Amino acid sequence: MSHTIRRKTKLLNRVRRIRGQVDAIERALEAEAGCEQVMHVIAACRGALNGLLGEVVEEHIQSHLVEPLKDKDASAAEAAEQLVDVFRGYFR
Numbered sequence: 001m002s003h004t005i006r007r008k009t010k011l012l013n014r015v016r017r018i019r020g021q022v023d024a025i026e027r028a029l030e031a032e033a034g035c036e037q038v039m040h041v042i043a044a045c046r047g048a049l050n051g052l053l054g055e056v057v058e059e060h061i062q063s064h065l066v067e068p069l070k071d072k073d074a075s076a077a078e079a080a081e082q083l084v085d086v087f088r089g090y091f092r
Contacts, residue, residue: 007059014052021045058084 021044028038061084069077 018048
């Protein structure tokens with residue numbers, strides 16, 4: 001089973017929030033909002049996309065690197081866990 005299917009509801013909820021943020025960007029532009037307001041909405045949307053990407057990549061690393069290595073190569077599994085920690089910090 002794909003890791004995206006296991007967390008389908010959570011990921012779809014994130015996508016729906018992102019869609020709402022993109023709609024907010026459109027509304028701000030249509031309303032001729034100030035540059036600062038538009039940039040804040042865009043930044044929030046970008047942060048949400050980064051969070052979604054981070055979650056999918058983190059789960060990918062866990063599912064395809066860490067789990068298969070746990071019983072075979074403890075040091076490689078530990079290195080993959082460290083990568084997940086670094087990645088989590090970067091995208092959140």
